[in-house]
Amino acid sequence: MSFEVLEKLESKIQAAVDTISLLQMELDELKEQNGQLAQENQQLKQDHDAWQDRLRVLLGKIDQVEESA
Structure with missing residues (x-):
């Protein structure tokens, strides 16, 4: 293999590593957001x-008033 081919391969590998690193960071952020949204959802359900x-x-009180009237 020529030196140029090795340099291109190294460049492609580095680009792939950089992309993987960015995707891992994005995944971590999304996991954190998901956790926050899950907590918010739980609070809203409560x-x-x-x-x-x-x-x-209140409806029970209204029924009691109607029944006594």
Whole structure:
């Protein structure tokens, strides 16, 4: 093999290594975002459940008022 071919191969390998490194960093960022979104989603589900409970209580009170009237 000539020296030029080896240089081209080295350049391509370095480009591949750089691309892999960038993709790994992007993957790490996406994993972190996913974790944050999962926590936010859990919080929203808890808030939703709390609102549903409050609505049930209020509807129960309305039913009690209607029944006593």
